Amino acid sequence: MQFGKKRTTIADIAKASGYSKTAVSFAFNCPSRISEGARNRILEIAMKLDYIPDPSARNFSLGKQLTLGFLLPQGIETSLENPYLVEVIRGLGTVCQDHGYMLTVIPPLNDSIYEAVKNATVDGLVTMGYLMSDGVDRLVDLRAIPLVMIDGEESGGFLSVNIDDEEASYVQLENVIKAGHRKIAVITLSAPDLAAGDSDSGLVGRRLKGYRKACQKYGLNESDILFCKGEATFSSGQKAAQEIMLSDATCIVAMSDIQAYGAINALEKAGKKVPEDISVVGFDGIQLNYSGMTLSTIDQPAYEKGRIAAITMFDILDGRSVEKAPRVSFSFRQGDTLTQRR
């Protein structure tokens, strides 16, 4: 139940103005459907009585929230630390704004995606980097709200806005190999909260396939690569680098730029020079210009991904049929952190 002093409601205005609730409702929403006299009178009374329609009741009645939800892959604290994610949000938000919508940022509530999805009062859900686990995809189904993924899985009939990750990671590793590196360490990503994170259809699975392809093509033994499990955070990159420094790897291949920056930070703290002592390649294309050098990375259009995801969502919400989300493009960007192995 409500607490606090009672708000003025539509009924109060109806009574005070002598008109019906219908009229009051129209006065606010379809001014053309009542006479000008009635409208003026009603609005005047409303003004006098400090009345304003309650958006919550309105949304409930309408069955619309005028809000899109963005399901974060991690807690807010680390999510917003990642410029790649922020760019995605910026893209999403811009489209929302154009449609008169708001954007709700939804962290795993009580550490549970399930809980978060259950409680989200939104018209549609955009996820990033998730795989649909049994529980959650069923839940989304129950909620009967549309779902658009970013960096999601490519199978299972979900809509996901992706680059060609397999090809991209292939290109990423190819550049490393062509620079003469043979001792390579990879920092991986794990889909949050979902054991299936490494399944073939997931982001990590596709990336690994690309690496495998590159290995085959260039005669590298995949098992010679040092794989370090990580997540998309700065500190995860630092931690991985510390581990990698114990090996004889000459190049670190990160699945995310924020990891790459973390790795560089750890390397430099340990007195290593990048790229002289060890090269680093990232993935995403964020521009931090860490310690004055530019990162070699796979550049992907984060803002565009968000934009497209939101546009796709509104297509669905507006009843336009959507076959599948368009694929976006990437490119390799040569920076200072990857150099020919000497």
Add this chain to the structure above:
Amino acid sequence: MQFGKKRTTIADIAKASGYSKTAVSFAFNCPSRISEGARNRILEIAMKLDYIPDPSARNFSLGKQLTLGFLLPQGIETSLENPYLVEVIRGLGTVCQDHGYMLTVIPPLNDSIYEAVKNATVDGLVTMGYLMSDGVDRLVDLRAIPLVMIDGEESGGFLSVNIDDEEASYVQLENVIKAGHRKIAVITLSAPDLAAGDSDSGLVGRRLKGYRKACQKYGLNESDILFCKGEATFSSGQKAAQEIMLSDATCIVAMSDIQAYGAINALEKAGKKVPEDISVVGFDGIQLNYSGMTLSTIDQPAYEKGRIAAITMFDILDGRSVEKAPRVSFSFRQGDTLTQRR
């Protein structure tokens, strides 16, 4: 009215299970208030019939949205381009997450703050850099939801989380003057959408007071300072710099780092060297490491501001009395972009 196929409702479960709606409700919300048998039976049926309580109806009935709103000072596109703002959001979001709340980012809808506030289905509103104009403060009043400001006005009985802006801008300019600069250009900020943006109690007003004080203290003529109107965007900084280059100013003092970076960008494009040809000082303390140099700036705790604002908000929502928001501290940070005038 709703569209699409009818959702399963609590009534369906009540009927199918043979229990009442109350029982069903309790089964989901206060499991302890019904017998275990009933609970199991109900949940089982619910599962079978794909039932899940509708959060919108629930929130409406409860009069709670479990969501905080953050009113953006500008459109999303430029807002999220500003790392200072992102840090604030990160602070806000972290606290929300801890409380099981979501965070809704609210751009001025249809370019109108009023409209945005009117439609926001949130339990509380955090604003940033706004002054309360007549319309909006009345509206917030009508909505009867608590409001906490960041970088807001210090008078008028509103709660605002601020640094001592007057002192900070004094220190900012003092450092410039002590470095020997006498020809100074200031890029100002204007409170969005509100004519009263430069009123004394607003952020800009307080900052200007600080500048005035510094001028008096060091025998500068305030009217010798070139004031350029701007807003907190990169491009605004670029534009201002172009104007300033036509003057004989030896130092640019920006009210926001993002402007400072924009200014540096424009200066370098025009062949000027920073700080050799012209110095630049920012305000906020964001770390972009633009073109390999660090910005001289006033460092203020963005994340902390967001955190405190959110904590204050929950204090209010939870009925703890709040006198006023605590003040946070700042410091001057010497970087590469401000140098002794030769």
Add this chain to the structure above:
DNA sequence: TTGAAAGCGCTAACAG
């Protein structure tokens, strides 16, 4: 152009 009244789906006071 207008209004009565039936929802929307859930919560919770109250009575048993």
Add this chain to the structure above:
DNA sequence: CTGTTAGCGCTTTCAA
């Protein structure tokens, strides 16, 4: 422990 029932505030159909 359980059920009846009256809201919550707004929208909208339908008939006047």
